[in-house]
Amino acid sequence: xxxxxxxxxxxxxxxxxxxxxxxxxxxxxxxxxxxxxxxxxxxxxxxxxxxxxxxxxxxxxxxxxxxxxxxxxxxxxxxxxxxxxxxxxxxxxxxxxxxxxxxxxxxxxxxxxxxxxxxxxxxxxxxxxxxxxxxxxxxxxxxxxxxxxxxxxxxxxxxxxxxxxxxxxxxxxxxxxxxxxxxxxxxxxxxxxxxxxxxxxxxxxxxxxxxxxxxxxxxxxxxxxxxxxxxxxxxxxxxxxxxxxxxxxxxxxxxxxxxxxxxxxxxxxxxxxxxxxxxxxxxxxxxxxxxxxxxxxxxxxxxxxxxxxxxxxxxxxxxxxxxxxxxxxxxxxxxxxxxxxxxxxxxxxxxxxxxxxxxxxxxxxxxxxxxxxxxxxxxxxxxxxxxxxxxxxxxxxxxxxxxxxxxxxxxxxxxxxxxxxxxxxxxxxxxxxxxxxxxxxxxxxxxxxxxxxxxxxxxxxxxxxxxxxxxxxxxxxxxxxxxxxxxxxxxxxxxxxxxxxxxxxxxxxxxxxxxxxxxxxxxxx
Amino acid sequence: xxxxxxxxxxxxxxxxxxxxxxxxxxxxxxxxxxxxxxxxxxxxxxxxxxxxxxxxxxxxxxxxxxxxxxxxxxxxxxxxxxxxxxxxxxxxxxxxxxxxxxxxxxxxxxxxxxxxxxxxxxxxxxxxxxx
Numbered sequence: 234x235x236x237x238x239x240x241x242x243x244x245x246x247x248x249x250x251x252x253x254x255x256x257x258x259x260x261x262x263x264x265x266x267x268x269x270x271x272x273x274x275x276x277x278x279x280x281x282x283x284x285x286x287x288x289x290x291x292x293x294x295x296x297x298x299x300x301x302x303x304x305x306x307x308x309x310x311x312x313x314x315x316x317x318x319x320x321x322x323x324x325x326x327x328x329x330x331x332x333x334x335x336x337x338x339x340x341x342x343x344x345x346x347x348x349x350x351x352x353x354x355x356x357x358x359x360x361x362x363x364x365x366x367x368x369x370x371x372x373x374x375x376x377x378x379x380x381x382x383x384x385x386x387x388x389x390x391x392x393x394x395x396x397x398x399x400x401x402x403x404x405x406x407x408x409x410x411x412x413x414x415x416x417x418x419x420x421x422x423x424x425x426x427x428x429x430x431x432x433x434x435x436x437x438x439x440x441x442x443x444x445x446x447x448x449x450x451x452x453x454x455x456x457x458x459x460x461x462x463x464x465x466x467x468x469x470x471x472x473x474x475x476x477x478x479x480x481x482x483x484x485x486x487x488x489x490x491x492x493x494x495x496x497x498x499x500x501x502x503x504x505x506x507x508x509x510x511x512x513x514x515x516x517x518x519x520x521x522x523x524x525x526x527x528x529x530x531x532x533x534x535x536x537x538x539x540x541x542x543x544x545x546x547x548x549x550x551x552x553x554x555x556x557x558x559x560x561x562x563x564x565x566x567x568x569x570x571x572x573x574x575x576x577x578x579x580x581x582x583x584x585x586x587x588x589x590x591x592x593x594x595x596x597x598x599x600x601x602x603x604x605x606x607x608x609x610x611x612x613x614x615x616x617x618x619x620x621x622x623x624x625x626x627x628x629x630x631x632x633x634x635x636x637x638x639x640x641x642x643x644x645x646x647x648x649x650x651x652x653x654x655x656x657x658x659x660x661x662x663x664x665x666x667x668x669x670x671x672x673x674x675x676x677x678x679x680x681x682x683x684x685x686x687x688x689x690x691x692x693x694x695x696x697x698x699x700x701x702x703x704x705x706x707x708x709x710x711x712x713x714x715x716x717x718x719x720x721x722x723x724x725x726x727x728x729x730x731x732x733x734x735x736x737x738x739x740x741x742x743x744x745x746x747x748x749x750x751x752x753x754x755x756x757x758x
Numbered sequence: 759x760x761x762x763x764x765x766x767x768x769x770x771x772x773x774x775x776x777x778x779x780x781x782x783x784x785x786x787x788x789x790x791x792x793x794x795x796x797x798x799x800x801x802x803x804x805x806x807x808x809x810x811x812x813x814x815x816x817x818x819x820x821x822x823x824x825x826x827x828x829x830x831x832x833x834x835x836x837x838x839x840x841x842x843x844x845x846x847x848x849x850x851x852x853x854x855x856x857x858x859x860x861x862x863x864x865x866x867x868x869x870x871x872x873x874x875x876x877x878x879x880x881x882x883x884x885x886x887x888x889x
Contacts, residue, residue, distance in 0.1 A: 234846065234847060234850055234871050235868060235871040235872050235875065237852055238852050238863070238867060238868050238871065239868060241852055242860055242863060242864055242868060245860040253860055254860065255859065255860060255861070256814055256857050256858060256859055256860060257857070257858060257860050257863075258855065258856065258857045258858075259817055259852045259853070259854050259855070259856050259857075259858055260852075260853055260854055260855045260856075261855065272861075274861070275859070275860065275861035278861060278864070278865060279860075279861075279864045279865075281869075282864055282865065282868045282869045282872060283864075285872050285876070286868070286872060289872070289875070289876075338865075469766075472769075473769055476769065476772065476773060476776075479776070480776070483776070483779065484796050484797050485796070485797065485799060486783040486786075486787050486794065486795075486796045486797070486799035487779065487780045487783040487784060487787075487794050487796030488776070488779075488780050488796060489796045489797055500797055502795040502796065502797040502798050503793065503795060503796070504780065504783075504784070504793065504794045504795075504796045504822075505793075506793065506815075506821055506822045506825040506826070506866060507825070507866075508780060509777065509780055509781055509784075509822065509825060509826040509829050510825040510826055510828075510829055510866070510870065513773060513776060513777045513780070513829065513833075514828075514829050514832050516773055517770060517773050517774075517777075517832055517833065518832065520766050520769045520770045520773065521770065523762075523766045524763065524766045524767060524770065527762045527763040527766055528763055531763055557865060557869045557873070558865050559825065559865040559866050559869045559870070560828075560829075561828055561865075561869040561870055561872065561873030562828050562872075562873040562876055562877045563872070563873070563876070564876055
């Protein structure tokens, strides 16, 4: 199967420069659409797959195609690779360089081709480029796009795809740099409980596009490598928080793309394949490593009864694999010298130097780069965010008939619009809110609810009709700190929605109040 | 130490149930299509005009399953791995008049098949040969 597919894909590499076509027709070969430019990442990300395919089949056409493409990229190289390259001329066709989209996995494959395939030329080339990245692109731990000629910063936009970078640094033994860069990316996650595709450093906020989080793995991949190399417990704690953050994407039939990291419960109806192949895999590999470590420690202290830990199945041991940019297994073949790239101009190949760091040094960096603080903020936010698992509602801003004082709301994951009637007192409803049931149910007197502050959306309390005046209920809810109140009718028989009014001389209510029928009340529960 | 061990194990259990929910939903509602729409619980339709997703990733080759093959191994679902690897060997075809991204198909489909092959072999699971 793999060879069949490889044969179809390799046709794209049949060009004068060796730089492949971007697209291929599975049945007929080279694609007809698409320009002659291709992104650097697309051209330079096939060496692991093609070399493994050659190794398994004995047909070296695949490896040679990957090698030719990588060599063409290294020939074009100034000190920094551009975003795109022409497959006709082999020259760069973009004035900009980045570690994010356009180039990202090219860097990753230079390093991983060294580790898995023994390509020392790849490593040498990476180091050469890395020098320029550090010198021109790294601004206070944020790695920004530059214009190659002038070396000026071209944009202050951070792409979530670039979050793979600390992982590559870990592989190279640059742990301190990895922690520094990771803390920047993680500060974005901590703020939104997800990492938006695009984040603007200038405005320190989201932009009008790229607000989604399609459950991408890059930050988690870096986290995995950091835990792997340091075994610092903070990275494990971060992995736990991220795991629970991901639950916000859980929907009826899978996990959905979060459409806007700023708004709860809004999704795109799509589950990307890398959620299974990478995001969950890297999290499990992280916890698996911790499990092994704690297990051995517990065993060493003889605090574990052997009978408890008999494992029925053997697990895939992860030591001998390199994971591709899609998280797939490639065995380490480097002893076989299957793959080496000629570097032009000739560059003395540089070996990977691994340094062992002490736990004290690592703890120092974790503090230096505020990772502990970012984590604490994240944790605090996460604690509050448990509310998000409760039902929420969206208010449709176009009232069906303003004179009727009716309000249409929608519950998440439901297409049904419910009609509520607005009270004669109080303020207008917010666009979205989290619904929490009141304790006690009638809300006459002080609420036992712990109503916490604003967490993305604010809280509206559900209360049952009866026992006391509507205004009294509203004042109790207001005193508890919520922003709204929905009173649910306590009888099925009442056919019309009533408008709640307050007796003369009642204290002013400054939260939003509405009334729902008995049946609709059932949907809220 | 025992507390840490127990907590890490419960984390793994939670992750496993997330994986099961995502993967089993794909198998139930979308397979053999490429991609699952998790809110409408429906499969992606084969692209006559490949517009969405914009990356030319759809190729009518059960993309999500292939991409998840070695994850089935990581999450210890060996029997399912065998069943689906067998299914793919019998039914998978690339003979479709569909234009795909060389990059995306290379990393997701070729990488997925190879990863499943070498991983299954490592665990002595009876995988059909890749050639």
